[in-house]
Amino acid sequence: MKFSRKLVCIMLCGLLALTACGKENGDNQSSSEEASSQISDNSETASGEASDESSESSETSESAEDPFVPVLRFAVASDTHIGVTGAKEAQRLEKLFKSAYKYAGDNEYYKTVDALIIVGDITDNGYADQFTVLKQVIEQNIKEETTLITVMGNHEFYGGGIPVYQEYMDTELNKDVVINGFHFIGISPSDGESYASSKTWLENALEAASEEDSNKPIFTFQHHHIQDTVYVASEWYTSSSAMLKSVYGNYSQVINFSGHSHGPVNNPTSIWQGDFTCLGTGTLSYFEMTKGMTYGTIPPNAANAAQYYIIEVDADNKVKILPYNILTDDFFKTPSNTDGEDEQLVYYIDTPSDSSTFRYTDCAANADIPYFGTEANITISDVTENTADIAFPQAFDGECIYSYEIVCTSDKGNSTYNYFSEYYFEPMPETMSFSLSGLKSEAEYTVSVYPVDCYGKKGEAITATFTTLKGEEIVYTSANPVTFLGTFTDFESLDELKLAAKTFAYGGSIDGDVFVGDWTSAGLNANSHAALEAGKGYNGSAALAVWSDDTANQGLYIFASNDNMNTQLYPDVTYLRVWVDFTGLDFRKANFGLVSADGGLFTTDESDGRDDLSFWYMAEGTDTWIEYKHGGDGCFGDAQSSSVKDFKGWMAFPVKDFTYRSGTGTVSEGSGVSFHYNKTVGIYMFWDYSDSGSYTGNKFYLDELQIVADYTAFENYNGN
Numbered sequence: 001m002k003f004s005r006k007l008v009c010i011m012l013c014g015l016l017a018l019t020a021c022g023k024e025n026g027d028n029q030s031s032s033e034e035a036s037s038q039i040s041d042n043s044e045t046a047s048g049e050a051s052d053e054s055s056e057s058s059e060t061s062e063s064a065e066d067p068f069v070p071v072l073r074f075a076v077a078s079d080t081h082i083g084v085t086g087a088k089e090a091q092r093l094e095k096l097f098k099s100a101y102k103y104a105g106d107n108e109y110y111k112t113v114d115a116l117i118i119v120g121d122i123t124d125n126g127y128a129d130q131f132t133v134l135k136q137v138i139e140q141n142i143k144e145e146t147t148l149i150t151v152m153g154n155h156e157f158y159g160g161g162i163p164v165y166q167e168y169m170d171t172e173l174n175k176d177v178v179i180n181g182f183h184f185i186g187i188s189p190s191d192g193e194s195y196a197s198s199k200t201w202l203e204n205a206l207e208a209a210s211e212e213d214s215n216k217p218i219f220t221f222q223h224h225h226i227q228d229t230v231y232v233a234s235e236w237y238t239s240s241s242a243m244l245k246s247v248y249g250n251y252s253q254v255i256n257f258s259g260h261s262h263g264p265v266n267n268p269t270s271i272w273q274g275d276f277t278c279l280g281t282g283t284l285s286y287f288e289m290t291k292g293m294t295y296g297t298i299p300p301n302a303a304n305a306a307q308y309y310i311i312e313v314d315a316d317n318k319v320k321i322l323p324y325n326i327l328t329d330d331f332f333k334t335p336s337n338t339d340g341e342d343e344q345l346v347y348y349i350d351t352p353s354d355s356s357t358f359r360y361t362d363c364a365a366n367a368d369i370p371y372f373g374t375e376a377n378i379t380i381s382d383v384t385e386n387t388a389d390i391a392f393p394q395a396f397d398g399e400c401i402y403s404y405e406i407v408c409t410s411d412k413g414n415s416t417y418n419y420f421s422e423y424y425f426e427p428m429p430e431t432m433s434f435s436l437s438g439l440k441s442e443a444e445y446t447v448s449v450y451p452v453d454c455y456g457k458k459g460e461a462i463t464a465t466f467t468t469l470k471g472e473e474i475v476y477t478s479a480n481p482v483t484f485l486g487t488f489t490d491f492e493s494l495d496e497l498k499l500a501a502k503t504f505a506y507g508g509s510i511d512g513d514v515f516v517g518d519w520t521s522a523g524l525n526a527n528s529h530a531a532l533e534a535g536k537g538y539n540g541s542a543a544l545a546v547w548s549d550d551t552a553n554q555g556l557y558i559f560a561s562n563d564n565m566n567t568q569l570y571p572d573v574t575y576l577r578v579w580v581d582f583t584g585l586d587f588r589k590a591n592f593g594l595v596s597a598d599g600g601l602f603t604t605d606e607s608d609g610r611d612d613l614s615f616w617y618m619a620e621g622t623d624t625w626i627e628y629k630h631g632g633d634g635c636f637g638d639a640q641s642s643s644v645k646d647f648k649g650w651m652a653f654p655v656k657d658f659t660y661r662s663g664t665g666t667v668s669e670g671s672g673v674s675f676h677y678n679k680t681v682g683i684y685m686f687w688d689y690s691d692s693g694s695y696t697g698n699k700f701y702l703d704e705l706q707i708v709a710d711y712t713a714f715e716n717y718n719g720n
Helices: 086-104 129-140 162-167 196-212 241-248
Strands: 070-077 117-118 147-151 175-178 182-186 218-221 253-257 271-273 275-282 307-314 320-326 348-350 379-380 388-393 403-411 414-419 431-436 444-453 460-466 487-489 516-517 528-533 543-548 554-557 577-580 587-595 601-602 612-621 628-629 648-654 680-690 700-708
Touching: 070 086, 086 117, 086 129, 086 307, 086 320, 117 182, 117 218, 117 253, 147 175, 162 403, 175 196, 182 196, 196 218, 196 241, 307 431, 379 460, 388 460, 403 431, 403 628, 414 431, 543 554, 543 680, 577 587, 601 612, 601 680
Parallel strands: 070 117, 117 147, 182 218, 218 253, 253 275
Antiparallel strands: 070 307, 175 182, 271 275, 307 320, 320 348, 379 388, 388 431, 403 414, 403 444, 444 460, 487 700, 516 554, 528 543, 543 700, 554 680, 577 648, 577 700, 587 601, 587 680, 612 628, 612 648
């Protein structure tokens, strides 16, 4: 059942004829024009499937008496991340050129693309060969009419840095280019992040441009967002935000473009207006979003992201910004399933020099509350003792259905999940399906689904009930003598340590007690080491010593096999508890996880963007557990504001926070799915040494690896 679209921002700036924060004055319908032929994407569409049919680009209709006649047209992209020839990013950049030129050529009044601006992270790592690939794509597709303008992003500093950019791309780091009388002012970060050194240059360039004509828009761009402006700018921004906001704020005609975050351009909050205007420019590589989702900041199918803007200006300085979706070869539609199918998304800036005419300053205050249709319900399927699948129709909203908060309540505990609505894909899926994991067995759950819009407004829930199945009757038993219930291994039963040549998570079988090497493959690292050491563990027992002769990212796996007889089955898999000795060192980042019987790896590292993941520490000689938080990358360590330097004692981690790493094991799981088994064949640790110290070669120790129901309870195990 579909509802008519609600009008929002209707009183904004006294423009009573406007519809929701971006419609043309008096334009409540869109007329389709043949603006482009299909630019085929043989390998992908927005849903990741091949497309065989042509699509039309539609331009918002202007009245016949007063059509929009451009005097300037340019394209803006960001985060193209060009790496190797033939990669998807290079193919998408080629399609950007073709779609922009096709659109321009079909325009009745103005057929030129005057410029292409790429707003940083133009390459994946800033190496010379990547610039070579980038320039090949550009030279093979750009027309003489089009001026190319680029600035550096943080990724350009990963490899060659400023010297390579200047040799292969542009000798000027900051630039003021005039095209058709309009200024394009760009600045590059001096160190990959800061723009402080460009302040005086920027002030002078803006002043000169404004003195020429104070009514004309001034187009500015830098890679990083300005804090608390466009979508994701509350989390991804430059330390120079206050300076840039102050400088740009002196000129209401500034229209600023930034990237870095990979946020979708069809999110209504991708345009921000205060004293001036900001736009987030999306990506040609992969989506990354705000924190708070169960699967972290990178959603499923994130690589289906290829978008840019076409911007037009008329003789009266009115600006039209048209978001384009390369994967559908069409302009974006408004991101709400309450809209008509042909309603094109356009951002308008009517009078850039007059901030009182801005349309997007009060959209959050005027936004609708999202809601489900009257016939909406939740379908429950595939219920097991620890999991259940749910499906429900998309909710409705006047602006953008952003995400869903799913709350499961029972007398055995509550669980909350958060998932994006996938509004950034076209077509937007009509039904959402998710797998709930980490549930308790034989529990009656009430599941409530709340719709959330792009401004954080939450609507009323739809609900359903289900009961999880009775789980397998499991009694903890250990073939090895151990002290505590739930012990996976305490290393006491090992006379010597057999190092594995590969990791079960990335193919093959378990061929040893411990694998230590690359963290995302089965690759060994000759500088990585693990060994048994007597007297270094809990109460002076044996422990596993781990160290490296370099600072590379490490993957450590401790396996259960027929040879070592480490315990695999557990009645309640709620916490992983580990005795550690980190004396004399700290980690940049580290995290723990579990390996399922089919080799699936589940870790907190997959929950990027979450800042609500707790872990606990009880120092040796005390009886007090202290709560800490993983950082935004799902890790602890000094780079995550959760240093564990000199920790010695017990640490505990909720297993519900261990979520599936794509590409591991023989059975694929969904993004954000928690470890949901009673059987585990491995315990995992990612780590690398802290950059804030010289720790190379320093050993740390692990002992008493346990999987328990209550991390505060130490139950003795007598072997019965």
